[in-house]
Amino acid sequence: MEKIFEQGLLYDFYGELLTEHQRSIYEDAVFNDMSLGEIAEENGISRQGVHDLIKRCDKILHEYESKLHLVERFSNAKEKIGKIEKLTVITESGTDITERLEGIRQLSEELLAEL
Amino acid sequence: MEKIFEQGLLYDFYGELLTEHQRSIYEDAVFNDMSLGEIAEENGISRQGVHDLIKRCDKILHEYESKLHLVERFSNAKEKIGKIEKLTVITESGTDITERLEGIRQLSEELLAEL
Numbered sequence: 001m002e003k004i005f006e007q008g009l010l011y012d013f014y015g016e017l018l019t020e021h022q023r024s025i026y027e028d029a030v031f032n033d034m035s036l037g038e039i040a041e042e043n044g045i046s047r048q049g050v051h052d053l054i055k056r057c058d059k060i061l062h063e064y065e066s067k068l069h070l071v072e073r074f075s076n077a078k079e080k081i082g083k084i085e086k087l088t089v090i091t092e093s094g095t096d097i098t099e100r101l102e103g104i105r106q107l108s109e110e111l112l113a114e115l
Numbered sequence: 116m117e118k119i120f121e122q123g124l125l126y127d128f129y130g131e132l133l134t135e136h137q138r139s140i141y142e143d144a145v146f147n148d149m150s151l152g153e154i155a156e157e158n159g160i161s162r163q164g165v166h167d168l169i170k171r172c173d174k175i176l177h178e179y180e181s182k183l184h185l186v187e188r189f190s191n192a193k194e195k196i197g198k199i200e201k202l203t204v205i206t207e208s209g210t211d212i213t214e215r216l217e218g219i220r221q222l223s224e225e226l227l228a229e230l
Contacts, residue, residue, distance in 0.1 A: 016182040067131040070185065074230050077192070081226045084199065088220035090213070097212055098205070104219060105203035111196045115189050 004030060010061040013070045018057055025050060026057045077115060080107050119145060125176040128185045133172055140165060141172045192230060195222050 007030050015023055025043060028034040029050070040047045065071055084107050087100045122145050130138055140158060143149040144165070155162045180186055199222050202215045 013183070017179075064132075068128070078227060078230055081223045081230070085220055085223040085227070088216040088223070090216065101203040101205065101215075105200055108196045108200040108203070112193060112200070115193055115196070 007058065007061070009071045009075075010058075010065055013074075014061050014064040014068075017064060018060065022053060022057050022060075025053050029054050073114070077111055080111050083107055122173065122176070124186045124190075125173075125180055128189075129176050129179040129183075132179060133175065137168060137172050137175075140168050144169050188229070192226055195226050198222055 011026065011030065015026075018026065025039055028039045028042070029036070034042075036047045036050045039050045043050070045053075084104050087104050087107075126141065126145065130141075133141065140154055143154045143157070144151070149157075151162045151165045154165045158165070199219050202219050202222075
């Protein structure tokens, strides 16, 4: 997974568990694409301080994921829901409707068991 | 929500964030239906200690939910998936198939946006 994408997903799930200060700096670095120098100046801390804080946040977010596996669980669920959605699209070639509904039923059962 | 059911859901999501000691005692009280006295004796702590620990765990689990809302998000998702599953069941009276597929498509889109 591309790093910035992974950071975004992890932050989306666990960002609320960081402190406000951590969130502010992490967002500037990861989402607002600011340089370490810019963030350091804005917050009155050293570049090294900013660097360490971001690394620490990455570590915290990964630790939560290793315990709760939410990114993983939600990704799996989204994949299955995407498959369900595709099965609702009627194409010219027209797959058997009963088969589609059965496919959707199976996927939703799997989802209910996993979520 | 019935308390023990709510505790179960919260524990299911956030239990891994408690310490092993907290988990062990919380499980005995909430899932193994042991009395405070039994747990106290087994762990060599006072009944009051057990009581306080369980209360503290409840508080921690609720705090995580107030920040991450996972129980809420998953409950909503499960409800919609349940609706999808129902729409796959073909009844005698036979609702219009195109309508069913459209209903399923809408629900899956909502799910993808929310998850």
